[in-house]
Amino acid sequence: DARVTQTPRHKVTEMGQEVTMRCQPILGHNTVFWYRQTMMQGLELLAYFRNRAPLDDSGMPKDRFSAEMPDATLATLKIQPSEPRDSAVYFCASGLRIDRHYEQYFGPGTRLTVT
Amino acid sequence: DQQVKQNSPSLSVQEGRISILNCDYTNSMFDYFLWYKKYPAEGPTFLISISSIKDKNEDGRFTVFLNKSAKHLSLHIVPSQPGDSAVYFCAASAKGYSTLTFGKGTMLLVSP
Numbered sequence: 001d002a003r004v005t006q007t008p009r010h011k012v013t014e015m016g017q018e019v020t021m022r023c024q025p026i027l028g029h030n031t032v033f034w035y036r037q038t039m040m041q042g043l044e045l046l047a048y049f050r051n052r053a054p055l056d057d058s059g060m061p062k063d064r065f066s067a068e069m070p071d072a073t074l075a076t077l078k079i080q081p082s083e084p085r086d087s088a089v090y091f092c093a094s095g096l097r098i099d100r101h102y103e104q105y106f107g108p109g110t111r112l113t114v115t
Numbered sequence: 116d117q118q119v120k121q122n123s124p125s126l127s128v129q130e131g132r133i134s135i136l137n138c139d140y141t142n143s144m145f146d147y148f149l150w151y152k153k154y155p156a157e158g159p160t161f162l163i164s165i166s167s168i169k170d171k172n173e174d175g176r177f178t179v180f181l182n183k184s185a186k187h188l189s190l191h192i193v194p195s196q197p198g199d200s201a202v203y204f205c206a207a208s209a210k211g212y213s214t215l216t217f218g219k220g221t222m223l224l225v226s227p
Contacts, residue, residue, distance in 0.1 A: 004158070031213050042219035043159070043204065050213065091158050095213055101147040101166075102213040106158030 002026045004107035006092050012113045018080040021110045023092030024073055031095035032075045033104060034060075034067055038088045046090075049075065082114045118142045119207050121218035128225050134192040136221050138205030141186065145207040149215065150179060150190050153202045162203075163190070195225045 005024045013019055025032050033048040047057035047067040057067060064083070069075045079086055089111050093104040120139045128134045138148075146167040151159035165172040165179045165188065172179050178191045192199055202222045206215040 033214070043217040045214055045216075048214060056214070093158070097213075100210060101164075101208055102215075103149075103161055103164070104215060106151075106160065108156070108158050 004092055004094050004105055006090075006107035006110050008110060009108060010111045010113075012115065013082055014115055015083055016081040017114075018078065019082045019086075019112060019114075021077045021090055021092075021112070023075040023077075023107055025075060025092070025094030026096075026105055027073070029094035029096050029105070031097075031102060032069060033093040033095065034075070034077050035091040035093065035106075036088045037091060037109070043091070046077070079112075082112075084114045087112055087114050116141075117218075118145075119205055119216050119218040121203075121205055121221050123221050124219070125222040125224070128195045128223065130197055130225055130227050131194045134190075134195045134199065134223055134225065136190040136192075136203050136205075136223065138188045138190075138218055139186060140188075140207050142207070142209065142216070143186075144209040145216075146210045147208045148179070148181060148188050149206045149208075150177075151204040151206060151217075152199075153204065153220070159204055192223075195223075197225050197227055199223060200225050 031050045034046040046059045049069045052069040089109045091109045093106045095102040095104045149164040150162040152162045153159040181188045202220040204220045205218040
């Protein structure tokens with residue numbers, strides 16, 4: 001049963017600390033997405049990669065967020081320094097092209113709380 | 116500016132009845148629409164989709180209707196079951212684009 005995995009599932013940290021979230025996409029999927037879910041904004045796209053190359057990270061606050069894909073089995077999202085307003089659930093999804101469109105498969109999310 | 120809108124934050128329905136979840140979009144470039152279902156502490160899971168060349172797609176108890184002229188789609192669940200209680204997200208993509216634009220979701224509660 002192929003699934004997207006994310007670690008950690010929960011993270012509580014103090015303001016100013018670095019946070020790293022990890023994602024293992026489904027094997028064979030060539031597109032990886034990072035989303036943030038908040039009550040106010042719903043699901044927001046932060047960044048995405050195709051074939052490990054970053055295609056769009058315009059949804060991320062550039063000064064503190066960074067996303068990388070060091071290899072095909074690992075995507076990371078880092079926040080440094082973290083702030084209370086970063087508290088949210090962060091989802092990773094991997095995608096597969098079906099006909100002319102992509103279907104996305106989501107991981108279980110990382111719930112981040114910054115105090 | 117929200118391009119995909121789900122104007123009802125919540126919906127309550129009795130078991131066995133029909134649930135109708137609505138979604139409106141503003142971007143004329145969208146040509147593929149999806150519904151995702153999300154349980155607490157889990158990621159969204161794909162439920163059903165529809166291409167703009169169709170006006171209806173059915174999968175078991177789930178049917179999605181698309182009205183392109185009104186830029187409106189709806190998800191019908193018949194009959195509703197308590198296990199359908201979840202948050203439902205409407206999403207859309209444009210031809211050639213791999214990204215999805217999501218609505219804010221509608222929480223469906225199906226009571227026994």
